[in-house]
Amino acid sequence: MPGMGTPELPVPDGLVLRPFRGVRFAVEDPAKVTSPPYDLISDANVEALLSSHPNNVVRLILPCSPAGDSSSAPVPGQDTEPRPVDGAPSSPEAGRENSHPGTGPASPRPGTGPEGSRTGTAPEKRPGAGPSPQAQAPLGGQPDTVTPLPAQAPLESRYIEARDTLKAWLDSGVLVADDVPALYVYEQSGAGVLQRGLIGDVGLTDPEQRIILPHEDVMPGPVADRLALMSTTQANLEPIFLLYDGANGTATRLVDAVASDRQPQVSARTEDGLTHRLWAITDPEEIAAINADLHDRQALIADGHHRYATYRVLQRQEHESHLQADPAGEPAPDGDEPTPPPTGPAPERTGPAAGPIRPVPEPIDQASQRVDSAGARRHDPSAQVDGAPAGEDGPADAGRSTAGPWDFGLALLVDTSAYPPDLQAIHRVIPGLPLDEAAARAKGSWRVHDYDDLARGLAALEEAAEPAFLLAGEIGAHLLTDPDPVQLAHAMPPDRSGRWNSLNTSVLSEFVMPKVWGMRDNERTVRIVHHDARAAARLAARSGGTAVILNPLKAEEVLAVAAGGERVPRKSTSFGPKPRTGLVLRTFAID
Known part of the structure; x- marks a missing residue:
């Protein structure tokens, strides 16, 4: 019999999608109260979303004590016109390049971290989280040493603010349940x-x-x-x-x-x-x-x-x-x-x-x-x-x-x-690694092709056999292809499947980063940029570093790795279009 405090949990006998009473905004233009997923929102995006509508869902998913309080919510159906915000992007998606350390105007907010990595610094310690996340390993991964964030206001008040805002909007009719x-x-x-x-x-x-x-x-x-x-x-x-x-x-x-x-x-x-x-x-x-x-x-x-x-x-x-x-x-x-549990042999699944x-x-x-x-x-x-x-x-x-x-x-x-x-790539930017040095050090184990401009390099990357990476920064670009097979085989972990070891993100995290450049692909040393190769190159140029641009993985590669019970390296995939929040x-x- 299970001990106290360790209950047996209900066990679904298959893929279950249960109906629920949805809670929806009662406003004239529902678009104005929606947002991208929380982990793709930069600080500038927060301000733009709030200027679009004071009841924007960002107040719930990233509570940050904006001007005013939850009790001042407009009556249902009342919209406000957008107010321009200095430095804010024209749309929530436009600020994605700024969703990385050193590019946003404000300090990090709760929710920043690896799921979509609005910041490349360490996650903050949360209430009830136990030991500091800076000292913990990825769940299922290896420890990373990361730099603590500066002190901020107590986080508990932010979560309480979200709770109180949610209640106020339900009470006032801004939110209505079906x-x-x-x-x-x-x-x-x-x-x-x-x-x-x-x-x-x-x-x-x-x-x-x-x-x-x-x-x-x-x-x-x-x-x-x-x-x-x-x-x-x-x-x-x-x-x-x-x-x-x-x-x-x-x-x-x-x-x-x-x-x-x-x-x-x-x-x-x-x-x-x-x-x-x-x-x-x-x-x-x-x-x-x-x-x-x-x-x-x-x-x-x-x-x-x-x-x-x-x-x-x-x-x-x-x-x-x-x-x-x-x-x-x-x-x-x-x-x-x-109700008895299922008996007999496990059924085959499709999917x-x-x-x-x-x-x-x-x-x-x-x-x-x-x-x-x-x-x-x-x-x-x-x-x-x-x-x-x-x-x-x-x-x-x-x-x-x-x-x-x-x-x-x-x-x-x-x-x-x-x-x-739609599966797109997530690119890396290494601020502390100059582009010329990155390319020079790669020549000992990779074939390096030099290009005068980024467009030609991107075209060559798209046609290159995997694994391949395009290094970019302030001037020119360098395509890495045809790795030395002996060095590559020695670098890749023997306890991983051949399928996992062939992924370009696996080669980057296990071979290029540690063996060629002497660093790890972690939040302390690497910034990430979703989808936009040119934005990654601009960020690298501003920081005097190197952008590592990748081709996207194929969906069947990801599915096959997951089917084998393995996990792809961090920041390997960006599936879309993602559902809109709110x-x-x-x-x-x-x-």
Whole structure:
């Protein structure tokens, strides 16, 4: 029997997407209250977003005590005109280059760190995080030595501010909850862009179950930060991004039918040129059909590794808290029997990384609760599955828990067979390494091609066989190709798969950085720039350093590594288009 304080957690028996009562902004122009994901927002972006609308969701996801307080929120439907901010970019996406140390006008904010790395310095210590994150290793990785951040105002007040702002907006009607639980069809469209998927409560699983697959390690600092925010607000304020191979199945066909034939509840055009539309699916039969289609599939975490890790930490924390508050458990009604765990051999799964499910690492007691595959919580007798009430709780002994809102996390699920992802590269900038020195030192193990201008170098990189890297800075560019095979083989870790060792980011982190340049690819020495190679070169030129420009990985490479139970090196992938934050929120009390 589990000991006190270590409850058995509900175990989903497949990929589950449960309906929830979405919380949405009641404003005239919903675009003005949305934002990019928290980890892609620079300090200048924060000011621009707040100038667009005082109720912008950035006040919840990155609380930073802007002028005014939560009690001064406008009445529902009242918009304010944008106010120009000196030095602010013209759109939230325009400030991405400034999302790195030394390029923004203000000090780092909570939430900065490896998930999208708005800064290259160390994450701050968060309430309840235990030892300082500066002294901790990546969760699943190796220790890094990083420079502590300067002292800041107490972080607890920022999380409390987000909680109080959320409550004030709900009380005043700035935020309104939908009456009926729903799965939400979400569409992003624009020039050359069309992506549709489903937003709902995804059932949380251990990676060993092979249902939801991570492909990157996470760092403790951002997890502690998001944990403090989620636990204080008791909310999921922005969805993670999951991909699965749905083979244009029932769920995808329904998504397309809804987007084609029904009127959206929300339509918003954001400054990046994308139009975002949202529909609610509330019919129990449609929800059951979606979950029947999803049940045996696998999903890959495309964006949101730190938030998914936070979901799982919060899940255990909340179950332990409730166990301590009620150690004896609640007796079940007479005659109600516990749900037995699945028996027999593990079924095969289909999806972006198809393969057999590994056994759950801990034994599942027969009294442990499972999440119903149609998306209903078993302890909620009002939940409908195919028109019939879901089962009630079985007996609960000490150490055993029933499913609650913390056993799910807000997620967008997209079928890659219908909507292939846009996978882009994340480039590095090394301020302390002059470009000429970087190229000279590479000549001992790489073939180095010199180019007079960046455009020619970028064209050559695009055509080069992997692994290949373009070094750029103030003047010219240098393409690295054809590494010495003996030196490369000696540098790559023997305990890694050949697939992992062939990734360009693996070669960079294990060979080029430590062996050629004598440094590690970590937050202390390296800044990162999403997507924009020219922005990386400009940043390198300003800092007198070197930009390392990479070709993007292929989606199938990432999926194959994840299927093998490995993680790609940090900052290897940037999947898009990422879901816009603020279109639909989830609170545990309303859920």
